[in-house]
Amino acid sequence: MASERPAHAYLPFFVAALAAAGSLACASPALAGPEVLREGLFGARPSPGRSTSPPVARYVSQDGDGFVLDRSQPRAFLKFDDSPEVWALHPQPAPRGDVIYKNDLGEPMLRATRLGGLTIFTPERPGGSPAALSGGGPTLRLPSMGPQALLERLAQASAKATRAARRLIPFEADASPASSAVVADAAMVAAEAVVRMSRRPDARGLLAKLSKVKLVEGRKPSAVLHGSEMRITVAPAEGLAGRPSSDKIMMAAGSR
Template sequence: MISERPASASRPYIAAALAVAMSVGCALPAYAGPQTLRDGLFGDRPAPGRRATPPVARYVSQEGDAFILDRSQTRAFMKFEGSPEVWVLRPHPAPRGDVIYKNDLGEPMLRATRLGGLTLFTSQRPGGSPAAFAGGGNALRLAPLSPQVLLERLAQASAKATRAARRLIPFEADASPASSAVVADAAIVTAEAVVRLSRDPDGRNLLGRLRKVKLVEGKKPAVALHGSEMRITVSPDDGLAGRPSSDRIMQAAGAH
């Protein structure tokens, strides 16, 4: 149920950012529920012979990919070291009591066994690579942002996308105080998608037409191309799960 916003919060403020040389801040992330996802899937006790891993933990794959997996909330989140994007994962039951975590395109990213094992799936290793527990980590959550910080994040996203496209790509947003955090995160994720598009032959064709990124509020996350404008829709009430992933943005651009 959506709580009523004060009158001052109901008036969206418009933030427009042009390319500005700024360092990109780290992504933050989302909301906790009364029961952890790990408890809901595996129960509150480890399997015999296994030590329980913390609900927020760092893992390293056999190939050296390090990431944080946060299963302390009503949704699961993961973030690779060195990347600003936080991935929203949806659990799906698998044989032998395993759980497969998929992204918003339905692609598997992790497989967790009932005994505590973890397998990471990447484009380089689509067959999966074992990942080992490597210590604790910090929960991935979104934090409220002021209008000024939102403007700075939009400028950072614009600067990153502009460097990748080698041409100015302004980022604009229709946002309210309630949506500022997810809009800022969506901007950074969109810039990450633009960088990835710049490395793809089909993606470079799109970037030749792209002139602006617009972020707006809506009922559910979406991405669409309207002529030379890429429109990203975010759902503020869904937190990190209320914006599309870079994979989904690339798919909408026809390059994934």
Template sequence: MKAIAAALLGVVALGFALLGFAQPASAQTGLRQGLFGKPAGAGRQVQAPPVARYVSEDGQIFVLDRTQGRPLLKFEDSPEVWALKAQPAPRGDVIYKNDLGEPMLRATRLGGVTVFTDARPDGAAAALAGDGPPLRLSPLSPQALLERLAQASLRASRAARRTILFEAEATPASSALIADAATVTSVAVVRMSRRKDGRTLLAQFRKVLLIEGKRASADIEDQVLKITVAPAQGLAGRPSSERIVMVAATQ
């Protein structure tokens, strides 16, 4: 596949192909009451399915997929899928960390789960709500990849209030991961735009270039934000939005 470039601010924004499962607010409230209204029996062990859906005490819904080499986490209100590393903790617990080594989940041996977010850095209890949809990359045609790059460019440009070009050098083996990395990069740009130093961070680059490599990385040079993906590693083979923001903040 030849190099593909997308800078299509004038296109009609197509909906992201999200792994979502939205529910009405009333249904979510009822679900939280049912899950958190009564305390679980002391010492009772809850066996979570391989792909489990959880709801936090704040009402945040997420899916944890443990069917692949790396655990995958996706929040309902975000298109990003987080590739985590499981690390043993005291008392038989397991801590799941992102690619910066920051904890995102803690699971106890009895089945309890705590989720860590920007809004709740000290953690919020989460209850098992049933099965969830598997988190997978789907093969993409060249046209579908162009559309995903256009969507990412549009989203990032709106957040930055100026044009941010998205270009990619993709092969059939890397197209799905590059499309996902473009989406994650646009999420990172939105996150930068909401920071107090957002203008300074976003002023460092005017283009995003996505390429293949041996390992996932992000770097800024000559006003280009270069995202390297490693297709053999699946969803773990591209940097998270957290890593991309960190790179921009430490340049």
């Protein structure tokens, strides 16, 4: 039993999601110098005529999409109101002193001007939509996670993926106490990727290739499809940035 193992031992977890099967039957590194960038763009001592933006705030786009942007940490994070996923962003300098924030596929998600203006890029608006500050927001961080909570999160992720695929997709994880939180978050992101794939016109073919999700620790986050097993590698030391995004998982499954 897990309780009999020392704290430093590796804790293997396996979730078959039998409850999910039952429910199915009943229902159909930032760029060098991020602090310099932040101080130059949104610092506490702006030059005359330059506005400041709060380090953590909620914004609403012209199309009504709400999201929280957290720039209070070494890495910037973004979370849309209608999604559980937190996106880890990579800042890159742009013309006129702007900064473009990209996802782990190198695709732009946000553009910040030197005056504090924001433009959000979405699949529906690839050309961008301006966003306005609407108030404060919560800091985007990983919660602490014990073995039992991790098991529950794996079961939830498996159930969510199983409902979307309309067949059992078990989640298996090799996690240590140091990696439990990021493993749990990666599992939910993987389930979100399966849900997104299920909405595509070619969903049947895509999901037919996936029979299991396996989460492991490694040096850098990645997602690779080994046969019918989606292997997701997490890097615990990187926190929320230490797991692949749903976009990267979908690409590994061949859906992008």
